[in-house]
Amino acid sequence: MNRMTEALAIQGLSYRRNQKQILKDVNLTLPTGQIVGLLGANGAGKTTLMRLIAGSAINFRGTIDVAGVTKAPQRKGQISFSAQMAGFNPNWRVGQVADVMTALFPDFRTADFLQLAQLLDLDQKQRIKRLSKGNQRKLQLAVTLSRRAALYLLDEPFDGIDVMTRKAMLSSILRWTPEQATLVISDHHVSDIDQLLDQVVVIKDQTVVAQEAADTIRAKGQSIEAYFESFYGGEQHD
Amino acid sequence: MTSMSKVFWQMTKERVRQVTQLIEIDLGVIAVLVIMRLLGRISTDDVLGFSTLFGLITVMVGFIAQAQSQEQVWVQNRWRLVPIADWKLYCASTLSNLATSVYLWAVIAAITTVEVLVSGNKGNWSNTGFTMVASVLVLVLVMLLLLWTLISLEHMLITMITDFLPGMQEKWLRCVIIFASILVSLKLVDWFFSGLGWLIKVTGITGASLNSSMTIDGAGLTMHGTVLADLWLSTGVFAAAVLLLGALNCFLLSRWVETKQTPTAV
Amino acid sequence: MEFDDKVPIYFQIEQYIDREIIVGNLAPGAQVPAVRQLALTLTVNVNTIQRALAELIREGILVSERGKGNFVTTDTQVLAQMKKRVIQGELAGTYDHLASLGMAPAEMVAALEEYIKERKGGESHD
Numbered sequence: 001m002n003r004m005t006e007a008l009a010i011q012g013l014s015y016r017r018n019q020k021q022i023l024k025d026v027n028l029t030l031p032t033g034q035i036v037g038l039l040g041a042n043g044a045g046k047t048t049l050m051r052l053i054a055g056s057a058i059n060f061r062g063t064i065d066v067a068g069v070t071k072a073p074q075r076k077g078q079i080s081f082s083a084q085m086a087g088f089n090p091n092w093r094v095g096q097v098a099d100v101m102t103a104l105f106p107d108f109r110t111a112d113f114l115q116l117a118q119l120l121d122l123d124q125k126q127r128i129k130r131l132s133k134g135n136q137r138k139l140q141l142a143v144t145l146s147r148r149a150a151l152y153l154l155d156e157p158f159d160g161i162d163v164m165t166r167k168a169m170l171s172s173i174l175r176w177t178p179e180q181a182t183l184v185i186s187d188h189h190v191s192d193i194d195q196l197l198d199q200v201v202v203i204k205d206q207t208v209v210a211q212e213a214a215d216t217i218r219a220k221g222q223s224i225e226a227y228f229e230s231f232y233g234g235e236q237h238d
Numbered sequence: 239m240t241s242m243s244k245v246f247w248q249m250t251k252e253r254v255r256q257v258t259q260l261i262e263i264d265l266g267v268i269a270v271l272v273i274m275r276l277l278g279r280i281s282t283d284d285v286l287g288f289s290t291l292f293g294l295i296t297v298m299v300g301f302i303a304q305a306q307s308q309e310q311v312w313v314q315n316r317w318r319l320v321p322i323a324d325w326k327l328y329c330a331s332t333l334s335n336l337a338t339s340v341y342l343w344a345v346i347a348a349i350t351t352v353e354v355l356v357s358g359n360k361g362n363w364s365n366t367g368f369t370m371v372a373s374v375l376v377l378v379l380v381m382l383l384l385l386w387t388l389i390s391l392e393h394m395l396i397t398m399i400t401d402f403l404p405g406m407q408e409k410w411l412r413c414v415i416i417f418a419s420i421l422v423s424l425k426l427v428d429w430f431f432s433g434l435g436w437l438i439k440v441t442g443i444t445g446a447s448l449n450s451s452m453t454i455d456g457a458g459l460t461m462h463g464t465v466l467a468d469l470w471l472s473t474g475v476f477a478a479a480v481l482l483l484g485a486l487n488c489f490l491l492s493r494w495v496e497t498k499q500t501p502t503a504v
Numbered sequence: 505m506e507f508d509d510k511v512p513i514y515f516q517i518e519q520y521i522d523r524e525i526i527v528g529n530l531a532p533g534a535q536v537p538a539v540r541q542l543a544l545t546l547t548v549n550v551n552t553i554q555r556a557l558a559e560l561i562r563e564g565i566l567v568s569e570r571g572k573g574n575f576v577t578t579d580t581q582v583l584a585q586m587k588k589r590v591i592q593g594e595l596a597g598t599y600d601h602l603a604s605l606g607m608a609p610a611e612m613v614a615a616l617e618e619y620i621k622e623r624k625g626g627e628s629h630d
Contacts, residue, residue: 017401019404033550035549035551047499051496055319056315056318056319057496057497058492058495058496059493072492073239073322076320077239079319081315083315083319084315085315086314086315086500087310089252100248103248104248104320105240105320106240106321171544174547174549174550175544179550194509195547196547196548196549197549198549198551198552215514215555218509218510218511218512221511222510223510224509225509
């Protein structure tokens, strides 16, 4: 398998949970070195798709390859998912987070983490449970970007973030994503990530309904937000 | 790829730290008891009695804490997203609980021993040989492993079932599932021992060939003959159970058990 | 930098660099900042910057030197043509707007001259 071809290759992915069909027959291929927006309404399955790719969800049909790797343990080494901190002791301090990550993930770069934490204005001595929601999101981002992976998955990273913090986070993403890596950001406020995107993938009705280059959409004089909303025919949604 | 030893050490570090906090509480209680003794409010026997009791409580609370730590490993992203094979994750966690338990017991036993010696009681050190004590210890450790394995099986079955069935909001339904899966596990264990008994009968591993005469039948284990050999035979049986059920757990873990969903939009 | 969300960003970056050259922030022969640096400064994707630069190189406004980076061309003719193109782009917009108000070309020139006079006069009183 040529490692340099695709960051992500999904074929015929279907997934049920709690007797509900969440994703059906998803096919998606993403090249290396791109920033991809994963767009969909609340509950459309964006998080589930990321969980399946990362390995949090495992009971699926179809195939998932990341950087040419299919088997779960190795595949996990190619992916950095923003939810990978779930289960950390809330009493730990920001500084301790780096130690734990280093112990468990060979590709974690503490030096990068310290720089990112500084850029994002995170106090090394603060306990996780004392961090505001915004700061917790920043910490998640710092941890996610401090790993050297082929595929980064950011699930709603700007949820509840103010404008200035968002700018710092966007800057961090641009600065710390390795050149050949692909970054997938899910968001249901498109304008947050608009100018970073190489392409967008729209999830609706349990599957991928569209995959389009950002420039192609704009060349037609349409904003990505309008493009996304066109799938909902003007319905009101969050 | 992360190595099993790295995962084991991180798990053990965290669990030992947690258990040490419990030990500190125990020592605190003992300190209070000693002060009360020095003030003449209670007798030495009272001190010994209460502190032994509290030592037992500490061990039990430690056990529950470890069970929780273990459950976390199956259903939290911080463990399941580590680039390591699921069976290695399972082994690391199970061994880590074993190591932590040994640590806890050793410390509590040492504390109790110190108390006994200080109080002036000569204690009843029977003439049990070292081999016997060691054999019993090994058996107890293996039984502990079996207990951890069964608890893991519980957790995994519960997670699998709640993920499979719709709308598991009601707490009572969860209780029913727990109850049912405990029954299922016990039945599995029962079948296992019956099967083993049949196997032993069929292959002719009788007591005579092992310097023991232990029989396994529907009523359980009946021991005759040399106690030591019996001990080791039962240790072997339990160890086999640990390995088999452990393999089952690994299979369930890598095929069915998913992590909890974090509260972001689906 | 704020971008128009209905126009391809690489195109807006081309315009941005054109303007930087016209106003003199990027002198002829000067080195253009590295791709990653530009991406960070403007808060856009590296691929977008690369596409913009590729276009500018194709048009001859930028020159790529292997191993050294990208430089503004020293060809004054190319730069003059680019400046003319940019100015005409602005004028085209104004022309279309005024034409839609029903103004004839002669009216437009007069209106512009008067506007400039008033504005300059207003500025000198500040």
